[in-house]
Amino acid sequence: MENLYLYLSPVILVALYSITVHFLNKLRNFPASPFPSLPLIGHIYMLRQPFHRSLSEVSRRYGPALFLKLGSRPVLLISSASLAEECLSNKNDVVFANRPDLLNGKYFGYNYRSLSWASYGDHWRNLRRISSLELLSNKRLQMFSHIRGDEAMSMVRKLFHVTEKENLEVIGVKSALFEYMFNVLTRMITGKRYYGKNMEKSKETKLLEEITTETSKMALQTTVVDFLPIMRWFGFNVEKKLRSIQKKRDKFMQQVVDEHRIIMQSNDRDNKSSPIKRKPMVEVLLDLQRSEPEYYTDETIKDLLLVLLQGGASTSSIALEWAFTLLLHNPETLEKARAEIDARVGHNRLITEADVAELPYLRQIILETMRLHPPVSILMPHLSSADCTVGGYRIPAGTVLLLNIWEIHHSAELWDEPERFRPERFEGVEGKRELGIKLLPFGLGRRACPGENLAMMNIGLALGALIQCFDWEKAGKIDMSEGAGTTTPMVRPLTARCRPRSFIGGFL
Numbered sequence: 001m002e003n004l005y006l007y008l009s010p011v012i013l014v015a016l017y018s019i020t021v022h023f024l025n026k027l028r029n030f031p032a033s034p035f036p037s038l039p040l041i042g043h044i045y046m047l048r049q050p051f052h053r054s055l056s057e058v059s060r061r062y063g064p065a066l067f068l069k070l071g072s073r074p075v076l077l078i079s080s081a082s083l084a085e086e087c088l089s090n091k092n093d094v095v096f097a098n099r100p101d102l103l104n105g106k107y108f109g110y111n112y113r114s115l116s117w118a119s120y121g122d123h124w125r126n127l128r129r130i131s132s133l134e135l136l137s138n139k140r141l142q143m144f145s146h147i148r149g150d151e152a153m154s155m156v157r158k159l160f161h162v163t164e165k166e167n168l169e170v171i172g173v174k175s176a177l178f179e180y181m182f183n184v185l186t187r188m189i190t191g192k193r194y195y196g197k198n199m200e201k202s203k204e205t206k207l208l209e210e211i212t213t214e215t216s217k218m219a220l221q222t223t224v225v226d227f228l229p230i231m232r233w234f235g236f237n238v239e240k241k242l243r244s245i246q247k248k249r250d251k252f253m254q255q256v257v258d259e260h261r262i263i264m265q266s267n268d269r270d271n272k273s274s275p276i277k278r279k280p281m282v283e284v285l286l287d288l289q290r291s292e293p294e295y296y297t298d299e300t301i302k303d304l305l306l307v308l309l310q311g312g313a314s315t316s317s318i319a320l321e322w323a324f325t326l327l328l329h330n331p332e333t334l335e336k337a338r339a340e341i342d343a344r345v346g347h348n349r350l351i352t353e354a355d356v357a358e359l360p361y362l363r364q365i366i367l368e369t370m371r372l373h374p375p376v377s378i379l380m381p382h383l384s385s386a387d388c389t390v391g392g393y394r395i396p397a398g399t400v401l402l403l404n405i406w407e408i409h410h411s412a413e414l415w416d417e418p419e420r421f422r423p424e425r426f427e428g429v430e431g432k433r434e435l436g437i438k439l440l441p442f443g444l445g446r447r448a449c450p451g452e453n454l455a456m457m458n459i460g461l462a463l464g465a466l467i468q469c470f471d472w473e474k475a476g477k478i479d480m481s482e483g484a485g486t487t488t489p490m491v492r493p494l495t496a497r498c499r500p501r502s503f504i505g506g507f508l
Helices: 002-027 051-062 081-088 103-107 122-135 138-143 145-165 173-190 203-227 229-234 238-269 281-291 298-329 331-345 360-372 405-409 452-469
Strands: 065-070 073-078 170-172 388-390 393-395 400-403 470-474 495-500
Touching (some): 081 400, 170 173, 173 281, 173 452, 331 360, 331 452
Antiparallel strands (some): 065 073
């Protein structure tokens, strides 16, 4: 009998703990909380990869606003467009404008001082102002339009070469898209490209590839330790690895800053100046540093450029890969898009950004891709700075907000046939106001992604160029599984059959 008590005691204690927590949450008027919440791990036992899908299952079972305990952290999970608006763009936008103290913010965010990880306040507002007005304004983006055009042409030439000269029918789509996106951003930021024909991998390119690979590998481990600090005792020594990655990130961007500082000093001595249109972003920021050195520190410059480079390259190339996958599965949509481009552009030149702006069906394809497969399915976490109410429930200060935009994009209440790829659903939609809060691939509120316009330009031009210049077919069955992590890429890199159209040799 004593042995029976020994075995049952832990079970009884866990049951009592779970029941107590459950009823306390109800008494406090917290949102619904799945039962049971277990000691130490809370509701983590309910999750599996990919997280956005398991969180969607939990929300569909228990409701659009849930109060979860993920390890040591209280979490508000929102899976409703109206509640997302209540959190991030109406009465609670300032309350939820902060970030939790996660390890990525400590190391990759320069100890929570970066644009992505700084809490709401004067410092963050200044960073946001710099990114919006100095780096990502419409005027600045137009100054770099020649870079995007050059890289689109370079991508088309490379694919033409491997299909015509090397006689390859099946090509790796993912690598072509990533190189395009990465070169666009590095040329905008540093003034030079890192991938291309006859270019051997430099030390900088190898360093960037190491950073990208190592960061991706660390994503899950970092999340585990953020929510379960006890895992440090079981060999999850992630902080040492994060320090190592950040040292490489900082070293790469510091070299860029130092190189351009020397170039600018040399130009000053020789009474030369770079044309404003040709100045890379690092020189724009170094000019500002001259007038306000106490604020435009090297650290601030490095952070702003790293956020743009790493965040923009990965998410936009992921969106492009999903768009191509959906077109391969829906050849009639691909043909309709090609007919639109042929009618607008013709066969004597490559598509331009001005053309993209006049191609509504191409834009509809991109929007539908962002709906079905948002590159970031769960927004970067927010943190409540004070007690507030959401949906009539009390939310205590210090609660992490997770917004599952994948679930919102797949809601049958908001979208007709939500699992079906149907770009025509966006026909006649001209801007954000018409979409309301149904489509949120770039977030919502004051911490929405400032790079939305750049991303849409990059994606539209690349997708349009590849549709215009090549015939595409599936190369066998395509694995539509989504990868795990902070972004949602395809598990297996996309390959496809590619044949140049007869006319493109005339303008390459």
